[in-house]
Amino acid sequence: MLSVYLALTFALPVPGCPTGYIGPGGLHEGKTHVRCTGGAAGYIDRLVLGDSHIYGNPTPKTIYQTEAPYDPEGILGTLSAAFLCFLGLQAGRVFMTYQDHRGRLVRLVFWALVTGAIGAALCNCSKNDGIIPLNKNLWSVSFSLVTACFGYFLLAVLYVIVDILQLWGGEPFIFAGMNPLILYLCHAIFYRFFPVNFHVDPVHWKLLLKALWDVIIWLSLAFVLYCKKIFIAL
Missing domain, CATH: 1.20.1280 (Monooxygenase)
Known part of the structure; x- marks a missing residue:
C-alpha cells in the first residue's frame, strides 16, 4: 500500500505540474504551480471524481489563494x-x-x-x-x-x-469509548443545531470553550447510556 502511495505521489506525471510536487499550489513558489494543489493526490481526485465533487475550500486556500478544489480525505x-x-x-x-x-x-x-x-x-x-x-x-x-x-x-x-498501577479507571472517556458509533452519528447530525452549536466571535479562546461545551454534551449522553447499559455497536 505504501509502495503504491509513494509511487503515485512522486512518479505519476501530472499535466502542467512538476512530477512529485506535493505543495499547496496557488501562490506557492511564485505562482508557478497555481492549479497543482496536492500534486498527484489532487490530480487523481479531479480525474476520477471531477471538480464539482471535490471539496472547494481546502485549508491552503486562505494562505495560498489556491484555485483548484482539493479534498484532504481523497482517494490517494x-x-x-x-x-x-x-x-x-x-x-x-x-x-x-x-x-x-x-x-x-x-x-x-x-x-x-x-x-x-x-x-x-x-x-x-x-x-x-x-x-x-x-x-x-x-x-x-x-x-x-x-x-x-x-x-x-x-x-x-x-x-x-x-x-x-490502577491509578485511574479511564473516566469519563470510558463512557464515550463504550458508545463511539452513536456519539459520532449524533455529532455528525446535530453539530449545527442548538445547544451544540451557537454563534461566537471567531476568537481562539471562545472557539475553544465552545468546542469543550460540545464535548461535555456528548460525554453526558455517553454517561447516561452507560448508566442505562445501552451499548450500540456493529
Missing part, C-alpha cells in the same frame, strides 16, 4: 490512512498475543520508537521540511508514522496508569 490519501489503521491493528495484536505486562510494554515502546524514528527521519525532525514533510492534508507517510508513534506511546502510558 486513503492508502496511507489505511496503513495507519494497520499500525493500530498491530497494537491490538500485541495485547491479544502477549498476556504479561512487560511483553506488552516492551513491544508498544518498540513500535513507538521505530515509527517515530522513521517518521522523524523523513521529515527531518521539522514541521515543514524533510524528504517527506508532515502533511495531514496529503496524509503523508511521515504524518502516518509520527501519528502512530504518539499513539503507541500514549497507549503505553495509559496502560501503565490504568491497568498496571
